Amino acid sequence: MNQPRSRGPIARLFIGLWDAVNFSRRLVFNLLFLLVVFVLLAAMFGGGKLAPLAERSTLVIEPEGRLVEQYSCDPVSRAFARATNGEDCREIRLRDVLRALDAARTDKRIDRVVLHLDELQPSGFASLRDVAAAIAKVKAAGKQVVAYGENFSQGQYLLAAQANKVYLDPMSQGGVMLEGLAGYRQYFRQGLQDKLGVDMHLFKVGEYKSAAEPYILDAASPESKEADLFWMNDVWQRMLADIGKARGLQPAALAANIDAMAEQVAGAKGDLAQMALQQKLVDGLKTREEVEDLLAEGGEADDTAEGGFRQVDLDTYTQHLDGALAPADMRPQVAVVVAEGEIAGGDLPPGQVGGESTAALLRSARDDDNVKALVLRVNSPGGEVFASEQIRREVAALKEAGKPVVVSMGDVAASGGYWISMNADRIYADPSTITGSIGIFGLFPTADRALDKIGVHTDGVGTTKYAGAFDVTRALDPGVGAIVQSVIDKGYRDFTGKVAQARGRSVEQVDAVARGRVWSGEQAKERGLVDAFGGVEAAVADAAARAKLGKPETWQTRYIEESAKPFEQWFGGLVSSHAGLGLLRASGIGEALLLQHVTSQAATPLRFVENALKQRGSVRVTPLAHCFCSAQ
Known part of the structure; x- marks a missing residue:
């Protein structure tokens, strides 16, 4: 009986490689085939008019997701994040929620x-x-608002409290x-300095920066x-006053219940509901x-709808609102540019x-x-000074061109966020906006002691006293420290000087409310850093009035922002449809493609510092x- 001839090691290697290539080829083509099928089915069942x-x-x-x-x-x-319940990229635009509520009020x-x-x-x-006020307006218009939850965080409850039930x-x-x-x-001084060197x-x-x-430091400073x-x-x-007003409760009673939480929970035998x-x-x-x-009994019952009552979700309703817009609107525009996130070059x-992109x-x-x-x-909590200055210059250039500029502050507009705001004709904020933090700082790490712990030392020569002085593997030269502090001092003089010029105040008056101190919108208005209270709607109306555009129906609002690519808009629309979403979840393609499309949004508290410490050309x-000015 003939035995099969055994292959040599080289032959086995090439055959194994060939099998791996074949497997990879089949896998890629199968995934592409499934993707094409998905797109075709989504186009067939998820497209069409609303x-x-x-x-x-x-x-x-x-x-x-995040607001x-x-x-x-x-x-x-x-x-994909919506289809796969991914944590990243689940986002809801504030403007969409606000315009839906505003439209529902009269629809x-x-x-x-x-x-x-x-x-x-x-x-x-x-x-x-902003959202709570919009909900309250719907209720004031005589339309019922019902809120339901399995749990309510205090932020969620501020909105729920506005409901009738x-x-x-x-x-x-x-x-x-x-x-x-x-x-x-967390404070890292002991770990970095004492443990790691x-x-x-x-x-x-x-002193407040x-x-x-x-x-x-090992703990927060008294300032x-x-x-x-x-x-x-x-x-x-x-916040207590807002909740109390909506629910007919005294803020003092709410505060007392919080202080007595342990007793209250014990009295309810641990039943938080x-x-x-x-x-x-x-x-x-x-x-x-x-x-x-209850909703089915009190509304229009619909056995084919989820929950048994006739309904429309937020995304679909905003699509209806978008569909009602005129295709070609030639009215004058009040443009809105959003500056959200950390400021960097x-x-x-x-x-x-981005200093360049936002400019x-x-x-x-x-x-x-x-x-x-x-x-x-x-x-924005701010970021790099030069990038902030690039944006501020464009604000000033708009005003020089005869176009009014009004700033609308969101949750936070502090430090660099205030830098880009200060030259506006008028600054609006919410009383609970976090702003101010007019101050400058710089960080310079040295790791010579850390390297010494493992027996690594830096040595060499330089042609001048300061050649190689910014090498982080060497101890900080006192002269270098003096240079950096001079740069920071100059940056603070620039900041306070520009605020003084923009706000019509003396440098001494600005310095008294600056020095890195953070204020609420209410406190900032009392100190002349903010002009008025209101949201985007109030800011847009003010800008239109300054441009003498007349009645609201004679002009329009347009957001200027980087638009998505045509394929992204089309494909995103397909997978967002009910049919496309269901197919994506059932197929399992979403989990595979999500790895390619989603990048992590997680960031360390000082990520911007890490980026700023990277050398940008010859800048040292x-x-x-x-400003790290947030609260939970």
């Missing part, structure tokens, strides 16, 4: 509004107050968790605690099915503020004859105007 919006519909607002000023992810990534086809807020990730209190699941494990505001950070040299102006304290507690108390008291009911924070304890039964994508958007508004005025919507010193 069905007409029926009378007596319920607008269901069930946001999933943002502008999308930071492309349409495809957002669609005769919308009978009521339902809020389901479990998956909403609030970003700040100014934007939440608030229901909580009887088995809620979180209840309505009103706990107050806090701002805690890395020295972080901080150069700053302003605390952004980089975690690198050089940092003083400033943070001052603005936090103001924001918190306003019952405790919320006893404190009159909710109107009833019901499961989602029970709430839907270069051309950056949405979700970050280019402002420049396009200046060059566009149809744009008569501009609103700069700022939601990068002054920073950044």
Whole structure:
């Protein structure tokens, strides 16, 4: 009997490689085939015109993800995140929620509004107050608003409290968790300096400029605690007042319940849902099915719809609103440019503020004859000084071109965020906006002691005293420290000087409210850093008035931002349809392609410092105007 001839090792190697190539080829072609099938099916079943919006519909607002000023992810990534329940790229634009609520207030086809807020990730209190005010207007117009949740964070509850009826699941494990505001950070000095031997040299102006304290201290400085507690108390008291007004409760009673939380929970025998009911924070304890039964009984029943009542979701409703817009509107424009995120140099994508990219958007508004005025919507903690200055110059250039500029501050417009705002004709903010932080700092790390711990030493020669002086593997020369501090001092003089010139105040007056100190919008207005209270709508109306555009129907508002590529818009629309979404979830393609389309949004608290410390050409010193001013 003949035995099969054994192959040599070289033959086996090439055969194995060939089999691997064949397998990879089949896998790629199969994935591409499935993708083509998916696109064709989605085009067949997910395309077409929207069905007409029926009378007596319920607008269901069930946001999933972060509340943002502008999308930071492309349409495809957002669609995949939605299909796969991914944490990244799940975003809801504030402007979409606001315009949907504003339209629903007068839309005769919308009978009521339902809020389901479990998956909403609030970003700040100014934007939440905008949404809360819009919900209150719907209720004031005589339309019922119902809120339901399995749990309510305090940010979510601020919105839910505006409803006529608030229901909580009887088995809620979180209840309505009103706990107050806090701002805690980790401090690394002992770990970096004592344990690792890395020295972080901080150069700053302003005793309240605390952004980089975690690198050089083991705990927050007294000045940092003083400033943070001052603005936090103001924001918190306003939140208690907003909730109390909506629910008919005294803010003092709400505060007392929080202080007595341990006793309150014990009195309710650990049942947080019952405790919320006893404190009159909710109107009833019901499961989602029970709430839907109530909605079906009180509205237009529809057995084919989810929940058993006629409804339209937020995305579909905004598509109806978009479809009602005129295709070619030649009216004069008030342009809106959004500056959201950290400020850094270069051309950056949405979700970050690029010195060049944001300046280019402002420049396009200046060059566009149809744009008569501009609103700069700022939601930024700041960042690099030079990038901030690039944007400020474009604001000044718009004004020189005869186009009014009004700033609308969002949740935060501090440090570099204030730098780009200060030259506007008028600055609007919410009383709970976080702003100010007029100050400059710089960081310079040296790792000579860290290297010494492992027996590594730096040595050599240089032609001058300062040649190689900025080498982080060497100890910091006192002369270098003096140079850096001089640069920081000059940056602070520039900052306060420009604020003084823009705001019509003396440098001494600005310095008194600067020095890195953070203020709430209310406190900033009292100190002359903000002109008026209001959101984007108020800022747009002000800009139109300054440009003398006449009645609201004679002009239009247009957002100027980087538009998605045609394929991204088309494909994102397909996978966002109900049929496309269901097919994507069922096929499993979403999980595979998500890895290619979604980049992580996670960031360390000082990511911008890491980026700024990277050498940019020959620049050795990068002054920073950044504020770590957030609270939970």
